[in-house]
Amino acid sequence: MFEFQGGLTLVLTIALFVVKGFALVDCVSRRPSQLDSLDTLPKQTWLIILGLALVAHVFFLYPLSILNLVGTVAALVYLAQVRGSVNR
Template identity: 65%
Template structure:
């Protein structure tokens, strides 16, 4: 039972890490002007949020740790708000 939970936690952590990395790479690739058109935070703010999110995930690998949860929410908000409305 504990092996299943540990394996599931690793899979979840890897998936969230990939989502955070994807969000950061997407943010880096976007032009700054796209953020003002979408009426969202400036690119620099998103870069800080997403960079800290990814760094926190590297430091605290547990996806249920509070900094990871906050970073996950920030990354998912970026993906929904910026990437979701730009395409």
């Protein structure tokens, strides 16, 4: 039972790290004008938020810690709001 829980936690940790990393790389690759045309935060603010989320994930590996959950929500909001709107 504990092996399954440990494996599930590892998979969840890696998946959430990939989501945060993808959001950060996507934000870095966007021009600031693409974000200015949307009703969202500026690029520099997104970079700070997503960068801190990724750093927090490295230091607090447990995926259900409060900092990791906040970082995951931030990355998902970025992906839904910015990436979803720009790709239309």
